[in-house]
Amino acid sequence: MPDGEIARTLISEQEIRTMVQDLGLRITRHYRQTGGDLLVVGLLKGAFVFMADLIRTIEYPLSVDFLAVSSYSDSTLSSGEVKVRMDIQASLQDRHILLVEDIVDTGITFEKVIGMIQGRNPRSLKTCALLSKPSRREVSVPIDFCGRDIPDEFVCGYGLDYAEKFRNLPYIGVLEMSGV
Ligand code: IMP
Ligand code: MG
Helix, strand or coil, rough: CCCEEEEEECCCCCHHHHHHHHHHHHHHHHHHCCCEEEEEEEEECCCHHHHHHHCCCCCCEEEEEEEEEECCCCCCCCCCCCCCEEEECCCCCCEEEHHHHHECCCCHHHHHHHHHCCCCCEEEEEEEEEEHHHHHHHCCCCCCCCEEEECCCCCCEEEEEEECCCCCCCCCCEEEECCC
16 A cells, blocks of 8 residues: 655644534534434544534533444545444434534445434434535535535545544645555
């Protein structure tokens, strides 16, 4: 596998903070209007950093749970296959579910997970993604709360990885491949 390194910053720490605060505000407003029991479900591993910050900007009582799926096997290309590695522990029945994802690329992962959650009879399902690459979409998926669209570039940092690396970067950078 070729080595990857961060070529440049795409979204700075400060810009991320603003995006997350804005999402939190919109989500707060929505659930204050809706009312009821809210469960925020994060997709591991990519969403864990974003979700930790996001829930602290939501001013509405909530619980958290996680779901681990794998669609990329240490590569920047999607295999198109989605496997559940760790299922949600909580019951979704009659609860408002907010699904949190780091980035929606082809949409294949999101589509599969949305279908799985819908099958468990939640009271409602809304989706939130920090980033979206609309030009890469293969299946159409709803993103109710989207941080920002980005061009077709592979990004890392703030939870997002390349081959499990770079998740700890506090900003989002563009990966440049060497040796390809
Ligand atoms: P999708 O099924 O093609 O939409 O892929 C979604 C998953 O691919 C995300 O949850 C990420 O883990 C991963 N992914 C897609 N694009 C990127 C990227 O630019 N950087 C890091 N991970 C990505
Ligand atoms: Mg990933």
